[in-house]
Amino acid sequence: MNLYSFKLLIFLLHFVLINEIICKKISLPDIDLHSGSTIGECQQCKILTESFNHWLEKTSRGKYEGGDAAWEEAKLKSYSRSEMRLVEIQEGLCSEVKKHKDHCYALAEEAEEPLEKWWFHEDPASVDLYTWLCIETLQYCCPENHFGETCAPCPLYKNQVCGGQGQCAGEGTRKGNGTCICHKGFAGTYCEDCAKNYFRVNEQSCERCHKACEGCSGEGPAACNSCKQGWELYSGACVDVDECLIPTTCKTNQYCVNRAGSYSCKNCHQSCNSCVDAGPSNCTACDPSHVLWSGMCIDDQMKSDFLQNALKRLALYCGLLIITYFTYRKSKFLAALVVLIVAVYIYYSESLSKINVVDLFLNMYFINSPSSL
Known part of the structure; x- marks a missing residue:
């Protein structure tokens, strides 16, 4: 092999390797676009256990038809808790996750030994993986309606967390302080009161006051405790001030x-x-160089042009009316058709014109000067 052939071979190998690498990078499935976002340890653990249960279901085996049923049942029984099945689950673990995939993979590596312990020493039918792994073993989460490092109970009001009208801060996690975060319209330590500018409808509902109210006792502007700025009390109700x-x-x-x-x-x-x-x-x-004419500020030339244009239209309309009159003398039906056409024409001409004929007469005969408008 000469030197030229050797260099060509190296170039082709180099090209093939680079192309393979690029193709593999581009074709990676389920790229996690949200991997940079931050989630808590409890949420990571929940995602991991959901993925494990997903692959637990995917690797389940149904009974085969025909053959030795007793042998098949024994075989399936041994597979259900086998190391082979665990390996299958671990190979697929987190691959189906669309969001926070990187977090799932990271925790799967960290929790590999606890997961193996649960698999070989606990009964999946009676020991829930999420409870065993996330709450009891890793201690990343708390049971429902508990919060914080010690999993203290969330505040209760009338036997409900935050009175059923809020959420306990940190509920289900080892974070938070247990403060009630009230739903919209509710306030108070236990979300037992209506928020500002809301009124009580019943024990489970608070409605927003009318927009005119600064506090209220019921619905509508007549139930205001006081009026907001821009409104005033009139005949027992808050009405808009027309500034x-x-x-x-x-x-x-x-x-x-x-x-x-x-x-x-x-x-x-x-x-x-x-x-x-x-x-x-x-x-x-208008400014001193213009005059006010039918709501418009115009100079003398524009006023002259408007007048001439309006006079031309007036003359045209008079001509059309004369034609209509002579048409009427010959045929009433034809005259009615002409009147309709003329009326439509005049309507659209005047609606498109800046100065209509009525304004022209008002300015010429009923007002002393255009600047007095």
Whole structure:
């Protein structure tokens, strides 16, 4: 083999090995995307025992059909507690876990000897693996309704943990202080009271007060103990204060939007000095170089263009009405059809126009000057 052939062989081997490694990495099943998240020792142990029970079920053997039934039963009996079955379980252990797989593998390695002890010396039918391993042997967990290093009992109220309306801090683990963490709407050492701005419906239920209330005795704004800011007492009930009725609520170049219990100030359109709502057609004052015309701030050229456009439309409408009149004299049915078409046309023309004909007449005949609007 010459030097060139030898180098080519080395390159091909190198390529094959790298490709094999990459493929294996990419094809690893059930990659644990959550392996970086932290869970407690008790939760790790619970995941491990669930996986063990899963593989215990997977490795169970059913009776075979035909053959020597007595021999098969004896064979299965010996397999059920055999080292072979334990090896099968350990080989599959944690592989089916989708979340916290790394934690499961780590604890499986740590608990290998205790698991073997349970397998060979305890009866799975009467000795629960979770209780034996996690609570009694490793002492990572506590029985239900117990907490802390000594597995002290959780606080009871009316023979229920936290009155049945909360959770004991650290319950089931060797952590926590046993304080009641109350469900939404409940408060107190044992979750025996309603939380602030909730009222009692019955022993097991607290409902939220009306949004107007600062504390309440029942449902609705009439049951408030006092009114929240933005509300006021009127005829025995808390009603919304309309802050927008106060002229100084917002700045001059803003308009007010009232909400239940509050309000907000929004900036006027850039063409307006002051306004009553959003958009360029709700102005109430303009800068000196513009005049107010039908809610819009326009200059002289724009006003002239609007007037000319409105006059043209007015002339067109008059022409259409004249045509309708002569059509009526010839055929009432045809005239009715023409009236419908003209009405639809006028409606859409005026709705799309910034200045309609009515505004034109108001400004030309009933108001002295555009700036007085």
